[in-house]
Amino acid sequence: NGHQIIEKYARVAGLLIHSSGNGDLIIEKLASSPATESFIEGQNILSASCRFSAKNRFHEYRIISQCNIPGLELEKAFTVEGKSLDGEIRKNRILITSAETSTTQAQAEQRAKFESAHRRGESVKVQIKAAGWRDRSGKVFSPNTLYKINSKMIRADSTFLLEDVALSFSSGGTLSDLTFTRRDAYAPDASLRIDNKSDFLNDLIKKNSNG
Numbered sequence: 001n002g003h004q005i006i007e008k009y010a011r012v013a014g015l016l017i018h019s020s021g022n023g024d025l026i027i028e029k030l031a032s033s034p035a036t037e038s039f040i041e042g043q044n045i046l047s048a049s050c051r052f053s054a055k056n057r058f059h060e061y062r063i064i065s066q067c068n069i070p071g072l073e074l075e076k077a078f079t080v081e082g083k084s085l086d087g088e089i090r091k092n093r094i095l096i097t098s099a100e101t102s103t104t105q106a107q108a109e110q111r112a113k114f115e116s117a118h119r120r121g122e123s124v125k126v127q128i129k130a131a132g133w134r135d136r137s138g139k140v141f142s143p144n145t146l147y148k149i150n151s152k153m154i155r156a157d158s159t160f161l162l163e164d165v166a167l168s169f170s171s172g173g174t175l176s177d178l179t180f181t182r183r184d185a186y187a188p189d190a191s192l193r194i195d196n197k198s199d200f201l202n203d204l205i206k207k208n209s210n211g
Contacts, residue, residue, distance in 0.1 A: 002014065008100060009025055015027055016028060016030050016144045016186055017185075030161070034146070037137055040150045041151040044103045044136065045129075045151060046128075047129045048127065048129075048153055048154050049157070049167045050156060051122060051125045051126075053125075054088075056122065057089050057120060058093040058119070059093045059094065060084075061142055063082040063083075064096065064097070065080045065081075065082075065098060067106055080103060080105050081108060082105065083109065083112050084109070086114040095115070117184050118186070120184070121184075121185030121186070122200060125179060125180070126149060126156060126160055126180040126181070127178065127180075128177075129175060132197060133176055141178060142165060143162055143163055143165060146183065147159070147162060147180070149180065156180050160181065160182060160183070161181055161185070162179075
C-alpha cells in the first residue's frame, strides 16, 4: 500500500514517518538531541514490558540492483550485489532483496549494512504505560523523541526512541501507552544512510513541509 512504499524509501533515507494528533502525515529527520527526560521504575512507570524477537533477522543480507552508469558493461550492470552479515543469527537464514533504486556496488553494500542494522534494532520493543499525557518537562508525548529508560523489571538501562503513542482518558484519569525501539532501527549510523533520496521521496518531504 501507499504507506509501505513511503516507509520503505524514508527508512533508507534515515527519516521517520508518523502522524500528528490531527492525522497529518509527518516525515522528519530522527531525533538527535540527547535524551533529557527519563522513565524510571518506581517513579513514573506504571507498567513495563520488553519484547525480543529475531524472527525478522537474518544471518546474511544480499541487496541486488542494477547500476545505470554510462559506459558500464551490460553484464556488470546486472551483477551489483551488496552483502552484510549478522553474526548473532544462524547461517542458514539468508535474505535476498532488491534495492529501492539503481545503485552502485558501494551503495548496495551500504544498503545491506543498513538492512542488517535496522532489523537488529527493530528486534527490541519496549512498552511502557505512564500516567498522564506529558513528560516531566510538560511536553506531550510524541513519536521521534529520545528517552532514557531505567527499569529493573525489564532489565533496561539505556536510551530508546519513542516510536508510537496511544493516549487515553477514562474515569481513572489520563494514561499513555508508549512503544519504544532502539534508535538504530531507523538510523544505525550516519555513514550507512543513503543520502541520494529519490525524487519520489523528496517530493513527499517538500509537500509535507509545506503543509
